[in-house]
Amino acid sequence: MSQSSFVLENVLWHDAAHDLHVENGAVKELVPAGSVASDAKKIDGKGMLLLPALTDVHTHLREPGQEWKEDIASGLTAAAHGGFANIMCMANTSPVNHTAAVTTLMLDKARKAFPDGGPRLFPIGALTMDLAGKDLAPMGELVEAGCKAISNDGQPVENNELFRRALEYAADCGVRVIDHCEDPHMTIGAGINEGVVSSRLGLKGQSTCAEAIQVARDVILSEYLKIPVHLAHISCRESLEIIRSAKERGVQITAETCPHYLTLTEEATAEYDTNAKVNPPLRTQDDVDAMREAVRTGVIDMLATDHAPHAAHEKEHPFMQAPNGITGLDTALPVTMKLVEDGILSIDDLIRLWCTAPAKTFGLPCNTFAPGDPADFILYDPKEFWVVSEETLYSKGKNTPLLGTTMLGRCAALYVGGHSVI
Numbered sequence: 001m002s003q004s005s006f007v008l009e010n011v012l013w014h015d016a017a018h019d020l021h022v023e024n025g026a027v028k029e030l031v032p033a034g035s036v037a038s039d040a041k042k043i044d045g046k047g048m049l050l051l052p053a054l055t056d057v058h059t060h061l062r063e064p065g066q067e068w069k070e071d072i073a074s075g076l077t078a079a080a081h082g083g084f085a086n087i088m089c090m091a092n093t094s095p096v097n098h099t100a101a102v103t104t105l106m107l108d109k110a111r112k113a114f115p116d117g118g119p120r121l122f123p124i125g126a127l128t129m130d131l132a133g134k135d136l137a138p139m140g141e142l143v144e145a146g147c148k149a150i151s152n153d154g155q156p157v158e159n160n161e162l163f164r165r166a167l168e169y170a171a172d173c174g175v176r177v178i179d180h181c182e183d184p185h186m187t188i189g190a191g192i193n194e195g196v197v198s199s200r201l202g203l204k205g206q207s208t209c210a211e212a213i214q215v216a217r218d219v220i221l222s223e224y225l226k227i228p229v230h231l232a233h234i235s236c237r238e239s240l241e242i243i244r245s246a247k248e249r250g251v252q253i254t255a256e257t258c259p260h261y262l263t264l265t266e267e268a269t270a271e272y273d274t275n276a277k278v279n280p281p282l283r284t285q286d287d288v289d290a291m292r293e294a295v296r297t298g299v300i301d302m303l304a305t306d307h308a309p310h311a312a313h314e315k316e317h318p319f320m321q322a323p324n325g326i327t328g329l330d331t332a333l334p335v336t337m338k339l340v341e342d343g344i345l346s347i348d349d350l351i352r353l354w355c356t357a358p359a360k361t362f363g364l365p366c367n368t369f370a371p372g373d374p375a376d377f378i379l380y381d382p383k384e385f386w387v388v389s390e391e392t393l394y395s396k397g398k399n400t401p402l403l404g405t406t407m408l409g410r411c412a413a414l415y416v417g418g419h420s421v422i
């Protein structure tokens with residue numbers, strides 16, 4: 001019997017006990033418990049919550065070049081324990097992922113990290129060479145090598161003509177551009193919101209205008225060219241208003257936000273905590289409220305981690321010198337499940353935001369538990385207490401403002417294509 005044919009018995013799906021029948025790595029049926037007629041191997045699901053596995057369209061894996069922060073093996077291990085079947089990794093490595101050779105190296109490393117099958121890796125190619133904002137990267141070659149999207153994430157493109165040509169070139173290559181929306185002249189790298197906390201600390205903050213201006217630029221180009229654009233890590237109310245009205249006009253804009261923009265405010269940086277220093281910065285409670293509304297109504301299409309691991313010694317620099325970024329693969333699902341417990345999201349919202357929308361937008365494998373779908377799923381233990389600490393995070397990056405927080409619930413098992421990864 002193939003290892004990927006089995007009946008997973010007694011799992012909780014939408015509050016009722018179900019059995020999941022997997023055949024040759026694909027879903028055969030998901031039915032009320034006790035109604036599968038098959039002599040395939042039985043696995044006890046122990047009443048755990050069944051969820052489709054997650055897709056992260058925005059991860060920084062740091063390999064090649066900055067393996068002390070994270071490498072592909074450690075990042076994919078954190079992804080597996082976080083419940084992710086698909087990971088799209090950003091191009092801001094060293095060297096930048098601007099040639100097929102770098103993309104191929106990333107894919108080789110992923111295969112070697114999980115020779116029997118693990119989370120699937122889908123690299124994102126650079127938009128410009130070295131992310132320098134001058135010469136377009138060879139997108140055709142990058143897509144052929146396996147890149148699923150194009151982005152200058154971390155180094156926003158300020159040249160509008162170049163950005164327009166990049167959208168056209170990427171569309172010709174059949175992929176979407178993911179834009180980190182930030183006017184690079186408006187205090188890029190500040191990592192703290194321009195507001196009461198930055199004033200109190202005597203730091204130069206980053207305004208919401210820096211983001212919203214680029215969102216507006218992208219909407220204008222997307223509408224004019226009739227080319228889809230994906231907006232990365234949206235953080236503030238002003239951007240949402242632009243995205244909402246663009247979508248009403250039928251502009252092909254998709255957008256993501258991250259768990260931290262749904263749960264944390266600028267107050268997290270009030271004690272100069274560099275683990276809360278991220279780009280775009282954590283905003284106000286009013287922005288958090290607006291973001292929560294936007295993920296419910298579909299103004300924001302999906303969640304992404306923006307997993308941005310950095311080493312402890314780097315985050316120990318004074319606030320303005322410390323690098324931007326929060327590690328997120330380990331904590332994304334429990335943080336989102338808490339939003340479900342608190343009645344802010346429904347479980348169907350969570351599945352749409354973390355599974356169906358990201359996979360479908362970027363053309364990745366997607367499990368909706370329909371017959372024939374890849375058997376990518378999680379068994380989630382809602383009763384596992386764990387404290388976020390250097391020891392409990394699988395990522396090399398321990399840079400999260402959640403250190404010391406107790407989480408209720410964790411991914412107990414991940415299957416990708418019917419293969420048990422953890």
Ligand SMILES: NC(=O)N[C@@H](CC(=O)O)C(=O)O
Pocket residue numbers: 060092153154155180277278279280306308309323324325326
């Ligand atoms: N999001 C972050 O705060 N940091 C990202 C780069 C970026 O997107 O700015 C990183 O690579 O560390």
Ligand SMILES: [Zn+2]
Pocket residue numbers: 153154180232233279280
């Ligand atoms: Zn970014």
